[in-house]
Amino acid sequence: MEIQLQIKMNEKLFLRDPVQSELGKKIILHSIQLIHQSGFEAFTFKKLAEAIGTTEAGIYRYFENKHRLLMYITAWYWSWLEYQVAFHTHNIQDPVVKLKKIIQLLATAVEDDVATSHIDESLLHQIIITEGSKAYLTRKVSEDNKDHLFKPYKDLCAKIGNIILECKPDYQYPKSLSSTIIEMAHFQNFFMNNLPSLTDFGRSKDESEIVNFIENLVFSSLNRPAKTEE
Amino acid sequence: MEIQLQIKMNEKLFLRDPVQSELGKKIILHSIQLIHQSGFEAFTFKKLAEAIGTTEAGIYRYFENKHRLLMYITAWYWSWLEYQVAFHTHNIQDPVVKLKKIIQLLATAVEDDVATSHIDESLLHQIIITEGSKAYLTRKVSEDNKDHLFKPYKDLCAKIGNIILECKPDYQYPKSLSSTIIEMAHFQNFFMNNLPSLTDFGRSKDESEIVNFIENLVFSSLNRPAKTEE
DNA sequence: CTTTAAAAGATAGTGTTACTATTATTTAAA
DNA sequence: TTTAAATAATAGTAACACTATCTTTTAAAG
Numbered sequence A, B: 001m002e003i004q005l006q007i008k009m010n011e012k013l014f015l016r017d018p019v020q021s022e023l024g025k026k027i028i029l030h031s032i033q034l035i036h037q038s039g040f041e042a043f044t045f046k047k048l049a050e051a052i053g054t055t056e057a058g059i060y061r062y063f064e065n066k067h068r069l070l071m072y073i074t075a076w077y078w079s080w081l082e083y084q085v086a087f088h089t090h091n092i093q094d095p096v097v098k099l100k101k102i103i104q105l106l107a108t109a110v111e112d113d114v115a116t117s118h119i120d121e122s123l124l125h126q127i128i129i130t131e132g133s134k135a136y137l138t139r140k141v142s143e144d145n146k147d148h149l150f151k152p153y154k155d156l157c158a159k160i161g162n163i164i165l166e167c168k169p170d171y172q173y174p175k176s177l178s179s180t181i182i183e184m185a186h187f188q189n190f191f192m193n194n195l196p197s198l199t200d201f202g203r204s205k206d207e208s209e210i211v212n213f214i215e216n217l218v219f220s221s222l223n224r225p226a227k228t229e230e
Numbered sequence C: 001c002t003t004t005a006a007a008a009g010a011t012a013g014t015g016t017t018a019c020t021a022t023t024a025t026t027t028a029a030a
Numbered sequence D: 001t002t003t004a005a006a007t008a009a010t011a012g013t014a015a016c017a018c019t020a021t022c023t024t025t026t027a028a029a030g
Helices: A022-042 A045-052 A056-060 A066-089 A093-105 A121-135 A141-146 A149-169 A174-194 A207-222 B022-042 B044-052 B056-060 B065-091 B094-109 B121-137 B141-146 B151-167 B174-194 B208-222
Strands: none
Touching: A022 A045, A022 A066, A022 A121, A022 B044, A022 B121, A045 A056, A045 B208, A066 A149, A093 A149, A093 A174, A093 A207, A121 A174, A121 B056, A141 B174, A149 A207, A174 B141, A174 B174, A174 B208, A207 B174, A207 B208, B022 B044, B022 B065, B022 B094, B022 B121, B022 B151, B044 B056, B065 B094, B065 B121, B065 B151, B094 B151, B094 B174, B094 B208, B151 B208, B174 B208
């Protein structure tokens, strides 16, 4: 049985749909590899074109510029992750168990998903950790947001927020806690590997400790006894 | 009484010390203004030179490139904030009160500090929210880290970590919680203003709600009853 | 099997960015 | 008053971020 997973992307993310052609798929595949290798700053359409064996102009027919390409791959990642979440939490009743599963999915290295041949999810995960926030930390956020380019991220955040509310219906900050979980899963990973003294996992470099930390944080808050102290 | 606050910066951050000359101070002042106006991506040494009334080559005598300049102003900010923390928590005994004060300092807009004439801290605070993480989210982190360029950030993180331990000596993740507080104070602010659906403060756009959220999160964790549930 | 259109490839060109180098002028200390 | 340091002025280069145009290939439609 061979199943190919297709994620429908917002059309504003590209000029020509990359999944519709060989060249398009090569662009995605190689841009992930190149960005992973040398980082987004050093990544250029020229290098990408050389890696693929096409020309700069060829890439520009698919993506307006490299920032839009980054937007595309991050949006793809969040969509894919939402699918992963749906898949792995399916049939789980207890919202606490669900939420733990989600934290684990967020904070743990992913394996390459065979259902998407032109994308290496484990590389992508690494990229999102380092480059993901650059997709929105720009002056064009609001503009990009109006084009709904962050919808996958927001959908995932909303979904996690709802599960948080299932755990504790009167919790006041489901969305903020949700975005905190997402961001911290990545930031703590980046810090652990690059600025270890900002974390408590610098020695072990063990992702499961990030899971423990986030679980501790989240469930302390959600299991908190009704207002007495403070 | 007029007191000027001087922060000693790591010499690797610059080629020529900007606080030692008028031109240098202008570079800092105007770069903060320009980055605040149009963002770090759009910021160039040419524009900066024009704004100051000098030449590109003039700027290059002070800073190797614009990334180093960003490193400089972020490092300056964290040093200044550590001083603020020391100042505002001085004479406070209760570590919980201290920690609350720190959360408030991190998450709340700062007023311009008159003791530093060439720097507008309120603009700087805005810059750090949007551009701060770009200082370390690069391929050069480890290299920059070896030059101790992140020391101010790490010092602040360690300081907060110690106060966390004062609150709860057996807490397992003081450093991770500390970096989480710092990052979330900024990220939730960015989200609140730019991608409000990722937070629960999109309506009010009230910074004090960020303070409440972070306090809730932190003190749930620190007041957590000794292992029983979960 | 041929026409036609779309996609891709090849090539060239432009303005901007990120620098480096050189020389002249100002300023400020010896 | 000399001298050195800092600054200003100017020029130049390689890479980057595009845009334009034209030709060839490919693939669908008639």
